[in-house]
Amino acid sequence: MKPTKKWLIGLERPRHGGDVWRYGDGLLDFSCSLNPLGPPGDVVRAVLGSLDKISCYPDDSCSLLKSELSMFMGVAEDLVTVGCGSTELIKAFADVFVEPGDRVLVEHPTYSEYAFYCRLAGGVVEKVPLCEEHGFTLDVDCLFEHIDSDTRAVFLCNPNNPTSRLEPKKKIMEVVEECEVRGVLVFVDEAFMDFLRDGRRSSCVPEVEGHDNLLVSRSLTKIFSIPGLRVGYGVGGRCLVEYIDKARISWGVGVIEQLVAVELLRSCGSYLERTVSLVEQEKEYLYRSISGISGYNAFKPDANFLFISVRELRVNAAMVKAALLGEGILVRDCGSFGEEYSSFIRVGVKERKPNEVLVEALRKLPEKIHGLGGPARKKRSVTEGAMWRQ
Numbered sequence: 001m002k003p004t005k006k007w008l009i010g011l012e013r014p015r016h017g018g019d020v021w022r023y024g025d026g027l028l029d030f031s032c033s034l035n036p037l038g039p040p041g042d043v044v045r046a047v048l049g050s051l052d053k054i055s056c057y058p059d060d061s062c063s064l065l066k067s068e069l070s071m072f073m074g075v076a077e078d079l080v081t082v083g084c085g086s087t088e089l090i091k092a093f094a095d096v097f098v099e100p101g102d103r104v105l106v107e108h109p110t111y112s113e114y115a116f117y118c119r120l121a122g123g124v125v126e127k128v129p130l131c132e133e134h135g136f137t138l139d140v141d142c143l144f145e146h147i148d149s150d151t152r153a154v155f156l157c158n159p160n161n162p163t164s165r166l167e168p169k170k171k172i173m174e175v176v177e178e179c180e181v182r183g184v185l186v187f188v189d190e191a192f193m194d195f196l197r198d199g200r201r202s203s204c205v206p207e208v209e210g211h212d213n214l215l216v217s218r219s220l221t222k223i224f225s226i227p228g229l230r231v232g233y234g235v236g237g238r239c240l241v242e243y244i245d246k247a248r249i250s251w252g253v254g255v256i257e258q259l260v261a262v263e264l265l266r267s268c269g270s271y272l273e274r275t276v277s278l279v280e281q282e283k284e285y286l287y288r289s290i291s292g293i294s295g296y297n298a299f300k301p302d303a304n305f306l307f308i309s310v311r312e313l314r315v316n317a318a319m320v321k322a323a324l325l326g327e328g329i330l331v332r333d334c335g336s337f338g339e340e341y342s343s344f345i346r347v348g349v350k351e352r353k354p355n356e357v358l359v360e361a362l363r364k365l366p367e368k369i370h371g372l373g374g375p376a377r378k379k380r381s382v383t384e385g386a387m388w389r390q
């Protein structure tokens with residue numbers, strides 16, 4: 001039977017990186033951008049210590065976790081909500097605020113869940129392009145031109161996935177303030193902000209007190225390298241948070257997740273400091289090394305991952321991914337962000353040794369692909385190349 005909500009017909013679930021379930025163990029996984037240090041040592045102890053609570057339902061109000069998060073972020077507790085991953089907050093935001101027919105603006109390319117959950121709620125999603133010639137920076141005037149009386153919300157990802165570009169806080173707040181005047185909500189996704197040395201200063205979290213239309217989402221997934229434990233949080237205007245908190249799935253954040261998250265937030269100081277230093281050093285290493293190999297155009301990363309055009313190899317990202325899989329390396333084929341990104345890959349920053357393995361594999365790749373009698377030898381165009389997707 002077809003759904004009564006006609007807009008659901010043909011809607012596809014987004015594709016993600018990190019799909020090791022499909023490709024099996026033992027791969028060097030650069031396709032999702034997690035903390036290269038791996039989870040802090042305290043996680044295992046905290047998980048084991050919480051096992052005796054699994055026969056209890058989780059605390060549905062998540063009160064201890066919210067209180068810990070409010071101290072961690074330095075905001076009042078009633079400005080904080082939590083979710084099973086920040087993905088739940090994207091869905092809850094769309095469920096609460098987007099009605100069928102409402103227009104929603106998203107950058108392009110960006111994380112696909114904003115468009116997905118807004119469409120699921122019946123919203124009409126419009127993409128505001130980030131231009132390659134301008135280094136994928138947000139054109140605020142262009143964004144404002146897209147806003148009309150039907151526009152309900154704007155989603156911004158800062159730093160943006162997959163471009164790894166950080167927009168200055170001033171620019172994001174310019175959007176928030178203009179949207180406030182026009183009655184439009186702004187969802188700012190800061191899932192990768194903790195990897196930046198200036199993350200605290202670049203974050204819009206301190207601004208939520210004065211801006212009722214702003215919700216900032218954050219995640220424990222990436223920074224603590226715990227995608228298998230689902231914990232995210234949102235900080236926003238009181239009214240937004242109140243309603244999003246109502247729309248959370250009951251008991252969505254599990255017992256283990258809540259207890260482990262509290263432990264991590266209490267003890268993460270030096271781990272975060274080591275993370276930032278390592279990421280700073282290794283993203284620079286990858287950027288310089290990959291930029292030095294002909295055929296690749298790496299964009300300067302702000303976050304802990306690199307966005308790389310392979311257009312000059314005259315093959316598409318799917319072929320690059322397939323060839324690297326043969327070397328035991330998994331990268332993100334950015335074709336799922338849109339056909340125009342089918343010649344881009346994204347790689348997460350790891351520690352030096354695996355990074356060197358990646359660089360070496362990328363160096364040898366053109367020869368490997370040419371040797372397969374592939375497209376590069378025949379000098380086909382990128383558009384033609386896109387047809388060879390596997």
Ligand SMILES: Cc1ncc(COP(=O)(O)O)c(C=O)c1O
Pocket residue numbers: 084085086087088111157161189191192218219220221222227231232
């Ligand atoms: C920009 C961005 N936001 C949010 C998420 C979701 O993270 P979580 O695990 O907190 O649901 C991702 C995951 O890839 C992401 O890239």
